[in-house]
Amino acid sequence: MTLRGPQQTTVLLGTLTGAVWLLGCGNMGGAMLRRWLAAGLRPDQVTVITRTERALPDGVRWSPELPRDAAPDVLLLAVKPQQLDAVTPAVQAVRPKLLLSILAGVEEAALRRRFHADAIIRAMPNLPVAIGKGVTALFGSDVDGEARRTAEALCAPLGHHEWIADEALFDAVTALAGSGPGFLFRFIDALGAAGAALGLPEDQARRLALATVEGSAIMAASSDDSPAALADKVASPGGSTREGLNVLDRDGVLVRLLTETLRASERRNREMAAAAR
Structure with a gap:
């Protein structure tokens, strides 16, 4: 399928060598993880943090709380938006290179007030990412080239992705593509x-x-x-x-x-x- 629009950037996930943590691993987070592993992300790079243990792909680590001995290159924030304040104290204890949030309706400024990260990017994937035919909208107001390349590497196996220039439009994009x-x-x-x-x-x-x-x-x-x-x-x-x-x-x-x-x-x-x- 050839989608009309901005040219997709191809970055191999296998080039990402740092740790990737998923805080939350429901339907969307789990679908993204499976696509990343299929695209070359090593299971031993991944830690899934959830309150209760669940079945995970072989080699992926599970933890009931954020590890304290290191900080990840990427932290995917994939809990429900209503759980944001509940997870804030734990996430404040770490400083990832990239905080990637898929929380609907939670603006970048709200994330920056709560969390410390070298870069914060909002992402809104939709359900067909599970088969590599999804749409992911991305927004980051002040991110460097490395953070953008990392976000694009994570989104490329999910399907079509586009950067949104104005965060004020992110709710409309979420309504159109996310819902x-x-x-x-x-x-x-x-x-x-x-x-x-x-x-x-x-x-x-x-x-x-x-x-x-x-x-x-x-x-x-x-x-x-x-x-x-x-x-x-x-x-x-x-x-x-x-x-x-x-x-x-x-x-x-x-x-x-x-x-x-x-x-x-x-x-x-x-x-x-x-x-x-």
Whole structure:
């Protein structure tokens, strides 16, 4: 798949030789870790810090608390945003070269007030990073070339990544790309349910909806045409696709619905940011 946009920087994870700590290892943190290991990060470089022990890839160290005898090159902050203040005292005791935070809604200034690190970068990955097809937005207001290269090396195995120039837009990016898979999964489900409403067996309608979305996304990502232009190519004048598009296009109903959806998600991100200040 070829994504249009900023050129991806290829940096081999195998060139990272320092320690990598993960504070929290839920669905997202675990998915990122598995992709990093597959891309060449050595398991003996990694320590996962969680309150309770869990199954981890072979060779990865687990600890119930942050090690006190050293500082990592990279500390991934992957707890829930609501746990930020609970983990702050422990994290303040170490100074990583790079603090990479995937906490939704927690601004860079809030991180800098709490933690000591040579560089702090916010990252917002989405769920498809688990298969190397995710999107990760990055922001750091004052990071040097080494920190940027390290962040890009960690994001490259996850899929597409882009730097965001203005942190004020990070909540919107989180709503679009971070939450976007959830909205698309709901759309796939609704498309299948609509097919079933027309009389198709539910399981068949679900398979057809999923395959249709998969093929269409791959085609859109690899095409020089915009998605809007591709939609018009499918829709012959007076044909059945055009009749369906007329429903979606009437009074901008689809754009208005999705704008309302993203605004609700963005608003919640702003609420979490306010709580973390």
